[in-house]
Amino acid sequence: MTYTTPLYDRSKLTPGIVHIGLGNFHRAHMAVYLDDLFALGEGHDWAILGAGVRAPDARMREALLAQDCLSTVIELDPSGRSARRVGSMIDFLPVQEDNAALIAAMSNPAIRIVSLTVTEGGYFMDSAGAFDPLAPEILADAAAPHRTAFGAIIAALRARRAAGVAPFTVMSCDNLPGNGHVTRATVCGLARLSDPDFAAWIEANVAFPNGMVDRITPATGDRERAMAADFGLSDPVPVTCEPFRQWVLEDNFPLGRPALEKVGVTFTNHVHEYETMKIRILNGGHAIIAYPGGLKGIHFVHEAMQDATIRGFLDAVETREILPVVPPVPGVVLGDYKSLIIERFSNPEVADTERRLCLDGSNRQPKFIILSIRDNLARGVMPHGLILESALWCRYCFGTDETGAEIAPNDPNWDMLQAAARAAKADPSAWIAMEPIYGDLARNPDFVAAFGAALDKVWAEGSEAAMRAYIG
Known part of the structure; x- marks a missing residue:
């Protein structure tokens, strides 16, 4: 070579x-x-x-x-x-x-x-x-x-x-x-x-x-x-x-x-339109597959994409809740861009890791996920898939995956996140009370209820069942 x-x-x-x-x-x-x-x-x-x-x-x-x-x-x-x-x-x-x-x-x-x-x-x-x-x-x-x-x-x-x-x-x-x-x-x-x-x-x-x-x-x-x-x-x-x-x-x-x-x-x-497309669809997509993969103990991103439920969850959230809030980009068909992203995530040669995608959620979530949550709420849609993604992040920050293995600290603010995640197992509002991340969303009673239902389902039935229920 x-x-x-x-x-x-x-x-x-x-x-x-x-x-x-x-x-x-x-x-x-x-x-x-x-x-x-x-x-x-x-x-x-x-x-x-x-x-x-x-x-x-x-x-x-x-x-x-x-x-x-x-x-x-x-x-x-x-x-x-x-x-x-x-x-x-x-x-x-x-x-x-x-x-x-x-x-x-x-x-x-x-x-x-x-x-x-x-x-x-x-x-x-x-x-x-x-x-x-x-x-x-x-x-x-x-x-x-x-x-x-x-x-x-x-x-x-x-x-x-x-x-x-x-x-x-x-x-x-x-x-x-x-x-x-x-x-x-x-x-x-x-x-x-x-x-x-x-x-x-x-x-x-x-x-x-x-x-x-x-x-x-x-x-x-x-x-x-x-x-x-x-x-x-x-x-x-x-x-x-x-x-x-x-x-x-x-x-x-x-x-x-x-x-x-x-x-x-x-x-x-038109840089703003391009960057919104990329940040919401690609970076948001990374977050959508990161935490269920991390909870399932999956190591590589392409392996997560081989999991039918995770792949279906990604496609459903992108199609129902992200593409509708991404503004048009000159010369780009958003559905085609989504398909390209799914293909890129599936490349086995890259061998990107789920842990890298899970890193630094406290800085990434407000930019990649919560903006899309807010845009959906503004159009009168409760984004249950994005809310489930946030609940899966909370469950990940509890510090153990669904196989029982410990999750090592993976965020500059890990101690704060873990404390909130552990409190949220009994009281989900403890998670979204983190104002530096969620801003005023904790004062939206419909969002609070939807998040609580999602996190309760993840804890009661597991990430697989929660994602399958959303996919429908």
Whole structure:
């Protein structure tokens, strides 16, 4: 088995982008698109400087610097695997507590875009999707600036303004509704805590384009490292991914951008419609199959899709309760997109895990599920399937699956979730009383009753019976 290497002279690349958050998704998505563009002989002044602000980023830096910042990306097509070495990143900045190297790099006029993949929960939002100025890390950053990625961005923008250098564009590559708007709210909200005038300047002068990103990228473990070895590569941090990828962006880059439309990126004014489709149907779909699979002790996502009840539950909830609240997308048939998602989830080569899909529900549920619950309630429909999904999440957070096996902590807020789930076994309202997640839904008596009935059925009869009853 052979692999491909960059089809361009990496020594001729110069940086134009600082990217914060060098996880698997970025290296299988944005880095690949740029690698494709560079292979066309274009955009060689848009190479990536990698960056991070947390301890795991330092370990990733060490691993990537040891291989000249090349990333191994293995596409998991059922018809056969393929591997490539992606060379669009040319350096990884030192990871420092005060982010001095990161701030210096972003202050360089050559850097015209700062992009981020810091996870859905990394933007310090409350249950209503607004910036939370009382988040502990935000309060710490306001007191001792520049500790978060957003604090570093503010410091670099301030330095550029003082030097008469135009501000870079800030581009989120995370799965968030209106990710550009969210990023602006976080950057400006943090700046406003110490300098309201500078926050107003950022709002007026810095571009935050919205975007939709999509590619399934499992976590890296021994299996993935063995795949790299099959191609003759010794790489401690290879990335595996499905063949499919998609990137939709607003064309809002005042200092210019790479010509990514030449390698498949869609630039459109309809990003919101694309991202709503993806977040509700794909990310929501992941949640729908995650918790019943986790409760049944199923390990891999494709194995969950082979379970007729879980697959039927996914299709029924998507068709009855999600597709009707997704706005039309230009040129896309939503039913066809749903079918594509089901096909992608079923790919056995990807070997994505149910546990990864179950991770971080406290941050993901408000964005991927509860928004659809609210939209259904607004149209006068009680979304019993989505409510059952929420009950299954509650049952999962109790901490044991239906085989009796312990479920290890799987959320940054696991202690809070487990305490609420255990209280909810006797009193289901204890679960939906978590206002940071459910907002004011606990004050909707019809929703409270429907959730209580769903959770009681899960406990009394099991997830299989509860899903079968919904499917009908």
